[in-house]
Amino acid sequence: AQSVAQPEDQVNVAEGNPLTVKCTYSVSGNPYLFWYVQYPNRGLQFLLKYITGDNLVKGSYGFEAEFNKSQTSFHLKKPSALVSDSALYFCAVSASSSNTGKLIFGQGTTLQVKP
Amino acid sequence: KAGVTQTPRYLIKTRGQQVTLSCSPISGHRSVSWYQQTPGQGLQFLFEYFSETQRNKGNFPGRFSGRQFSNSRSEMNVSTLELGDSALYLCASSSGDYWGTSYNEQFFGPGTRLTVL
Numbered sequence: 001a002q003s004v005a006q007p008e009d010q011v012n013v014a015e016g017n018p019l020t021v022k023c024t025y026s027v028s029g030n031p032y033l034f035w036y037v038q039y040p041n042r043g044l045q046f047l048l049k050y051i052t053g054d055n056l057v058k059g060s061y062g063f064e065a066e067f068n069k070s071q072t073s074f075h076l077k078k079p080s081a082l083v084s085d086s087a088l089y090f091c092a093v094s095a096s097s098s099n100t101g102k103l104i105f106g107q108g109t110t111l112q113v114k115p
Numbered sequence: 116k117a118g119v120t121q122t123p124r125y126l127i128k129t130r131g132q133q134v135t136l137s138c139s140p141i142s143g144h145r146s147v148s149w150y151q152q153t154p155g156q157g158l159q160f161l162f163e164y165f166s167e168t169q170r171n172k173g174n175f176p177g178r179f180s181g182r183q184f185s186n187s188r189s190e191m192n193v194s195t196l197e198l199g200d201s202a203l204y205l206c207a208s209s210s211g212d213y214w215g216t217s218y219n220e221q222f223f224g225p226g227t228r229l230t231v232l
Contacts, residue, residue: 032218043119043205043223051218090158094218101148101209101221102171105158 023091119224140208
């Protein structure tokens, strides 16, 4: 069975500092991994994805994520946080064997960036 | 290109009633997925449609159903509403053909906030 874990309910970081939001996954076969962000009263916005290839994936708004197969992790990172990055972040996985648009989401991590 | 639209944005119903939510995907997208978001359970997959066929279904009771039309627009229906059905219902669309959509990012609508009293 597929699953995603985001071990931190909340991450606090000062503006200008680097940020990391953690995600680990479990899936049969090759994983397709995604990060989404949700602002209050809004739907989810796609940030980036890992399908295959380079383990470091670059996405929107300066975010990047590192795929680590041995640790089954896909942590979201940003070199310098902005106050406007404060939001709810979701990691999600689908399986290459699935062939359908079924995403399994983690519980979400609230990122709080303080000025 | 217009994004995913969902109507209505807000709904208030009472227990026992039924409700229909609508979703219009991005033009050209044939895959439409539905998710339920609650504070307790997080984001849970309801079902996915591709070219009018339900391809995958989550672990929800039969009171939750959906359909997709030939123009890819989708509806989901919840019958005999329960208090626990109060949630944000999100629709998402993605591109790809029948044999490969799991690697495509999904584009989400703003959601329909359903409150059951």
